[in-house]
Each structure stands twice: as C-alpha cells, then as structure tokens.
Amino acid sequence: xxxxxxxxxxxxxxxxxxxxxxxxxxxxxxxxxxxxxxxxxxxxxxxxxxxxxxxxxxxxxxxxxxxxxxxxxxxxxxxxxxxxxxxxxxxxxxxxxxxxxxxxxxxxxxxxxxxxxxxxxxxxxxxxxxxxxxxxxxxxxxxxxxxxxxxxxxxxxxxxxxxxxxxxxxxxxxxxxxxxxxxxxxxxxxxxxxxxxxxxxxxxxxxxxxxxxxxxxxxxxxxxxxxxxxxxxxxxxxxxxxxxxxxxxxxxxxxxxxxxxxxxxxxxxxxxxxxxxxxxxxxxxxxxxxxxxxxxxxxxxxxxxxxxxxxxxxxxxxxxxxxxxxxxxxxxxxxxxxxxxxxxxxxxxxxxxxxxxxxxxxxxxxxxxxxxxxxxxxxxxxxxxxxxxxxxxxxxxxxxxxxxxxxxxxxxxxxxxxxxxxxxxxxxxxxxxxxxxxxxxx
Amino acid sequence: xxxxxxxxxxxxxxxxxxxxxxxxxxxxxxxxxxxxxxxxxxxxxxxxxxxxxxxxxxxxxxxxxxxxxxxxxxxxxxxxxxxxxxxxxxxxxxxxxxxxxxxxxxxxxxxxxxxxxxxxxxxxxxxxxxxxxxxxxxxxxxxxxxxxxxxxxxxxxxxxxxxxxxxxxxxxxxxxxxxxxxxxxxxxxxxxxxxxxxxxxxxxxxxxxxxxxxxxxxxxxxxxxxxxxxxxxxxxxxxxxxxxxxxxxxxxxxxxxxxxxxxxxxxxxxxxxxxxxxxxxxxxxxxxxxxxxxxxxxxxxxxxxxxxxxxxxxxxxxxxxxxxxxxxxxxxxxxxxxxxxxxxxxxxxxxxxxxxxxxxxxxxxxxxxxxxxxxxxxxxxxxxxxxxxxxxxxxxxxxxxxxxxxxxxxxxxxxxxxxxxxxxxxxxxxxxxxxxxxxxxxxxxxxxxxxxxxxxxxxxxxxxxx
Numbered sequence: 001x002x003x004x005x006x007x008x009x010x011x012x013x014x015x016x017x018x019x020x021x022x023x024x025x026x027x028x029x030x031x032x033x034x035x036x037x038x039x040x041x042x043x044x045x046x047x048x049x050x051x052x053x054x055x056x057x058x059x060x061x062x063x064x065x066x067x068x069x070x071x072x073x074x075x076x077x078x079x080x081x082x083x084x085x086x087x088x089x090x091x092x093x094x095x096x097x098x099x100x101x102x103x104x105x106x107x108x109x110x111x112x113x114x115x116x117x118x119x120x121x122x123x124x125x126x127x128x129x130x131x132x133x134x135x136x137x138x139x140x141x142x143x144x145x146x147x148x149x150x151x152x153x154x155x156x157x158x159x160x161x162x163x164x165x166x167x168x169x170x171x172x173x174x175x176x177x178x179x180x181x182x183x184x185x186x187x188x189x190x191x192x193x194x195x196x197x198x199x200x201x202x203x204x205x206x207x208x209x210x211x212x213x214x215x216x217x218x219x220x221x222x223x224x225x226x227x228x229x230x231x232x233x234x235x236x237x238x239x240x241x242x243x244x245x246x247x248x249x250x251x252x253x254x255x256x257x258x259x260x261x262x263x264x265x266x267x268x269x270x271x272x273x274x275x276x277x278x279x280x281x282x283x284x285x286x287x288x289x290x291x292x293x294x295x296x297x298x299x300x301x302x303x304x305x306x307x308x309x310x311x312x313x314x315x316x317x318x319x320x321x322x323x324x325x326x327x328x329x330x331x332x333x334x335x336x337x338x339x340x341x342x343x344x345x346x347x348x349x350x351x352x353x354x355x356x357x358x359x360x361x362x363x364x365x366x367x368x369x370x371x372x373x374x375x376x377x378x379x380x381x382x383x384x385x386x387x388x389x390x391x392x393x394x395x396x397x398x399x400x401x402x403x404x405x406x407x408x409x410x411x412x413x414x415x416x417x418x419x420x421x422x423x424x425x426x427x428x429x430x431x432x433x434x435x436x437x438x439x440x441x442x
Numbered sequence: 443x444x445x446x447x448x449x450x451x452x453x454x455x456x457x458x459x460x461x462x463x464x465x466x467x468x469x470x471x472x473x474x475x476x477x478x479x480x481x482x483x484x485x486x487x488x489x490x491x492x493x494x495x496x497x498x499x500x501x502x503x504x505x506x507x508x509x510x511x512x513x514x515x516x517x518x519x520x521x522x523x524x525x526x527x528x529x530x531x532x533x534x535x536x537x538x539x540x541x542x543x544x545x546x547x548x549x550x551x552x553x554x555x556x557x558x559x560x561x562x563x564x565x566x567x568x569x570x571x572x573x574x575x576x577x578x579x580x581x582x583x584x585x586x587x588x589x590x591x592x593x594x595x596x597x598x599x600x601x602x603x604x605x606x607x608x609x610x611x612x613x614x615x616x617x618x619x620x621x622x623x624x625x626x627x628x629x630x631x632x633x634x635x636x637x638x639x640x641x642x643x644x645x646x647x648x649x650x651x652x653x654x655x656x657x658x659x660x661x662x663x664x665x666x667x668x669x670x671x672x673x674x675x676x677x678x679x680x681x682x683x684x685x686x687x688x689x690x691x692x693x694x695x696x697x698x699x700x701x702x703x704x705x706x707x708x709x710x711x712x713x714x715x716x717x718x719x720x721x722x723x724x725x726x727x728x729x730x731x732x733x734x735x736x737x738x739x740x741x742x743x744x745x746x747x748x749x750x751x752x753x754x755x756x757x758x759x760x761x762x763x764x765x766x767x768x769x770x771x772x773x774x775x776x777x778x779x780x781x782x783x784x785x786x787x788x789x790x791x792x793x794x795x796x797x798x799x800x801x802x803x804x805x806x807x808x809x810x811x812x813x814x815x816x817x818x819x820x821x822x823x824x825x826x827x828x829x830x831x832x833x834x835x836x837x838x839x840x841x842x843x844x845x846x847x848x849x850x851x852x853x854x855x856x857x858x859x860x861x862x863x864x865x866x867x868x869x870x871x872x873x874x875x876x877x878x879x880x881x882x883x884x885x886x887x888x889x890x891x892x893x894x895x896x897x898x899x900x901x902x903x904x905x906x907x908x
Binding site: 031036043045046047048051052053056072073074076080081086089093096098101103104153182184186188196199201226234263265266328370372374381382383399401403438440 | 510
C-alpha cells in the first residue's frame, strides 16, 4: 500500500517542516508484510498474515543551556490511523520536551555518503512467501519422520518482507528492502518412560539458510542423548562450548566496545591496549562488527541514522582497535560514526574440534538453558541442558548443574575451533574451549 | 488523548464487522488495540524522551473448521477496516468440521482502570524534573556510585474485542520506573538494577521508585564490589520476595501454560491433582490483581478476568488456557489468552503469578538457617517445562550462619535444580508478599513479549548454587 504510506509521510513531513530553524528531525518508516505458520506436530494450528506500517520520528532541538551548546532529543511514533491533529500534538509535545533536555549536541546525517550494496533480500522467497513456509514445514516434518523416537512437538515459521525508508531534515532520503525468516522448533525425544525437548531458534534472512535437514537431525541426536544423561561431576575442568551459547558469550566484549560504555566511562577497553589483564595463552580474539555480511540478520543497507553498511574491526589479536558508536557518541568522543554493533564476525582458530574435545578430562557443553553473561563484569553462570563428560575415550552425556566463570578470565586460556558456523548474526568458530571453568554438578 | 473517543467510529463498528465476517464461517472475532508509551530517561550527562512500545492494530480471527486463521493490520485506514475484514474472511477456505469454541454468556462492558493523577495532567517539565531528581538521589546515596540511569515510563493501553457473544472494551494506564546503578571500587565496576511498574497514573511513581527501593539497589551495587564466588553445590537457601517471584514465574509458571500440555512439552500435565510442592505452598494467577503490572479486565480473546488457583497446599490444581488449548484438551477456559500485539498470535500466558504468603517474618526464617545463603537483588531465569530443570541468575547471595547474616557476599549466584525437588523442599513461607513487574515475559524463546507481574514472599528451601 505505497500510496497510503506516501500520503501519510507527506503529512508528517509537512508537520515537521513547521518546527522552526533550531529543530532537526528524521522519519524512519517501517513497512512490512508477514506470513506466519504454526504447527503442532503435523497439524497446522494456525496461519496468520500481518501487515504493518509505522513511522518513527526523532526531533532534535539545538539550544544553549548553562553548560553551553546543547541539544534535546525526543522520539514519537505515528500510525496510519493517526489524524493530522494527533500528529501535530505529538510533534508539539516532543519539541517542547526536546527544548528542555540538555544533552551534548550532534547532528543528523547529511546526504553524500556512499552506500555499498548489501545482500539482505531473498527475492525468490519474497515472491512466494506462503509456498516458502509450506515447503519449510514439509521439510521439517519429513526430517523428523526419519528420526527414531522423535516427536516434532511444535514449530513456528515466520517470513517477513520489509521496506525501510529514512528521510531527514538535511535532505537525506534512503530506502531499502530486506527479508527475514525465523524458525522456532521444539523436538521431543522419548524413550524408557522419559521425555526431553531440544529447542532450536534460528534467525536468518531467508528460509533456505535454515539448513533444516541438518538442524533436525542434529537436534534429534541431542534429544536422544539427553534421555540417558546424568548430572555432571563438580570441579574445575576444561569446558568446550559449541552448538549454542557461544554467540552470546562474547556479549560483554561487544558492550565494552560500544560508544555508550566509552562515553559513560564504563568501558574497560582503551584503543591500542590489550582487552585482557595479564598474560594470555591460547588463541587471541579477532572480532569485527559487520553489517555487510551476506544475508546476515543484522546486515542492512543503512542504519536507522542513515549510516552506510560497514565492516569494522573491533578487536585484533586481543588488542582493542575501534569503538562502535552511533552519531551521538561519535560526536562526543570525536571518533567515526559506525552505527550499532552489527553481525559479530570472529576469526576462527587453527585447532580442529576433534582435537579440542580429546585428551584429558573435560566437559563439552552443546546446549545451555541460557548463556547470559553480565555485560559489565563478564561473569556468567549457565545451566547445562546437555553436555558430554569426556575422559580419554569415554564420553558420558550429562545434563543439569551449571558452568560458571568470568569471560575476561576465561579468555586467557581460550582455544577457538578451525571449523566455523553461521548463526544469523554470528559468523565465527563453531566451538571454543576454556581451560578452567567451574562446574557445579553432582 | 482519549482512545475511546479517538477511535469511537471504529469501535462502534466492531460487532457488526465480526457478525458480517462470520456469516459463512463457524466463528469470527475482531479485536482492536491502541497502545502508546512515553519514556523519559537520564544518565545525568544525557537525557531523552522516547516512545518505546507504540502499537496498535486490528485482528480478524476466524475458525476454519480445524484451527484459527488470523489477519492483522495497522495499514487499513479506520474507514476501511470493514472492507479489509470482509475481504480477508472471504479468502478463508473451510479445512474441516471441528466445532469452534463454545458460545459464552453475552456481555457488553466498558472498563477503565483508575488513575488518581492521570498522565496527561502532569506536564513534561515536572516529569523531566522528577526523573532528574531520582538520578541525583541515587548518586548522593553512596560515593562509590559512578553512574546511574533512571527511566520513567507511562503507558496507555486500549483494547476492544467483539464476537457473536461479547463486545468488551478496556482502557488501562500503567506507570513504571527503572534504574541501573553502577558502582566502582577496588578496581571493579559492578551494576545492579531496580524498578517496578504498576497499573495507575502518575501517583504510582512514588511507589515504584521509593527511597527505599533506590537505597536497596545502590546497596546491592556496592555490595557486589566485595562479592566472592559462592561455594558450588547444594545449599539451604532463603529467597527474598523478588527471587521467590522469579521462581514462581520461571520455574513453575511457564510449565502450567497449557498450550505446552497440548504440545507434549510440559511435565506439569502429568501432575494435575498431585503433590508438586510442599503443603505450605499455594500459587495463583490473577489478571485482576489490583495495581499489578499484568492487570487487565479481560484477555485478548474476550475472557473476563478472574483468579486461577494453580497450586493449593502443594497440590497442582489447574493450568492456564487460551481458547484453542481449552478446546483441544477439553479443559476449563481461564483468562490467559494473550498476544504481544496484532502482529502475533494468542498463546496461553501468565498474567500476575505469585506464591501466596505464609505467616513467618523474614527474620524468623533466616533464624531457622544454621548454614545457608540469602538470595536477593533480583534475577532472570529460563524455563524448562518438560525437563523441569531451571536456571535463575540471581544478582547477590549473603552467607547465613547460626541464623544470622554474616556480611559475606556472593555474586552472581546461579540457582539451578529440578523444580519439584525445589518446591517440595520449601520449609517456611514468609508473610511479606511483594509483587513486581518491571519487565516483559517471552514465550519459550525470545519472542512474544508481554507485560506480566510476579510475586512471592520470603521462602526457605534447598537449592543448587553455582
């Protein structure tokens, strides 16, 4: 419905154009069509279609305050159902608030930047979204039918075709189209009177990247192993993490690399300095924020501020290189604006996974309940949903108990796998090994 | 803005749209929502105003003889909703002959939550000033506080629902505050967070951001600076109301959302009528709990709010249902059919879930512990309804020895274990029931976020810490 979008946008721009010379503004329009299928086993529980159009408006007001040149920012949203008087009232209220907020000034993005093309749109799937969902559902059911003792309990697949537009008071005007596909799948393994579920949550730009046959086979194998798993032993052991959790484990690095932590003087990183205290053995981290990664979930032609897609190296060989910052923080810190942290791309190591999971006693965790490290301190504790205690040639499945440690300490003895994995917004080693983590089990 | 007036034309038309859309289909319902939020925040050096969760749209739901087919939009102009709905209903093919949800008693009601001080009656300037004052108060409590972010949020939610039996509307206001406190000392920087949200107007701010709540959060952040690691293993634990609430919600509540029974993904389905907790334990889900963060007069399927007894005296009494689940399982309908917004489907969801209070004071309970850990400072968790495992990340633990807190601190503390073992081990229940609901709850994965409340009193139990 581009006509109604354009008409509403013109109405919004007309209102914003009357805010006066000290105001800057931007309008981000998000228009999408979504198809959703919900299955309980082979039965389709529900099918949904949703169409969405919303305008996010940001008003900046430049003024002087007791601390010098200042700027206030206020945001509001407009829906198609909002009337002209309603938009005018929201804009007036936001301007009034912005006039009374005294933050450091920065400016909206001017035109003239180069916007490299990125791959974030699955044209073939967007042309037949319902068929895409039906084919994916059939593939899941086919793959599950091949697995002994596995019940495809339920799954949901959502496909979205979205158009993002940005217009601002400096004359910038951008538009880009993306697709996304999301799968939530729960498989239940049963045997010997017990049942256990394995969940898979996959975010991709296209359903074809789910790798459904492999995902179902892998999850089924894990579900079966869980049925015969016991508590892990307690103690301090080498711990290998793969399959799930790794993409979240590095979130403290991303937080400390961000403009907000640097501006608020909360970051432990300094440019050109090592990110870890003391000596580090093992593999060194090289991490990039990459909004150009082909079909990455956080790949986009431009940011909500109108910054181009970019790959920026954040950490190189454990040394901090670049702050990832929005325009607000880049102005305050005197650095280049990059936009928010995008897809995490980590250089793999040289050790094959088979070597990482052999040798002396260790715990190989393939499924955590939730890996949620404290972004400030790097402390983490995560329940083991499935792992394997490995001691020489013996391999025993375990579940329950927890692995705890501190990311910044653990990285001093980190080994990264040679094998890589793509997980939507993460492309990097498929596994990592840490030598001294605490396991609380039996 | 009064949404009931702003959208009066569309609202009045909903019953007729539902009737027309359902002429050749066994069942049709139309719902409309308009949710607007405004947030003011400051870190001292930076401030802003934002609209974090604006939402609104129409959902047409029809029964096709096998399940529900839904269409959601916010792209239809108010005058075009009827045309849009009839076109979508006309596109639906009948898939089977299963009967739709049974008719309910008719009702035509308009509900409004009360606000002593409506949000619109307070100017932006005063709100900005109050937020800045809260931030300054936090900074002044302890010199080790190096940064604090304070946010105020007001939300107005309007919902209307119409089907062949019911035509309901509700207009709800919520007020919340959240604060993150950063403290530095001894080469470390730690943070603790606090806050709450309640149904009501601006008058609620003083309750959700009380001086006691600010001081407690600062105390947690500063105590974390000297915290060590808890000895891993089984411990006698005393949970603060805040942590008890997370146990109620994450460890047990998700497992009694009965769509998970239908999917074969919850152990609780096998335990209805059986002992799942200590006889001291009762647990309820109440959408109409006064002032609560998960408050509503009816759910997103037009089911009127009432309390569901989930556990009474340790016996699992009932789960929580949405219309489809109740139909599939032949179970009683409870007012728990909730959706995130018009973009998403309805599931069986909690509203305000809490352990009922007992008769002990917190001091009594701590005095009962010879060797244990007092868990507090809030936590986040992850449910596991089928395995009945649990993971709750608690910010702080305080050592208890000889019935007293020793002053030794642990952080963070992971609480894991087998849920029935944990609930059956409860030996004492406090009288100090508290409810809170600053955040939102996701369904199974990181999705379908809805506001909920959770609560509990101080509890004494055995748990595995790491």
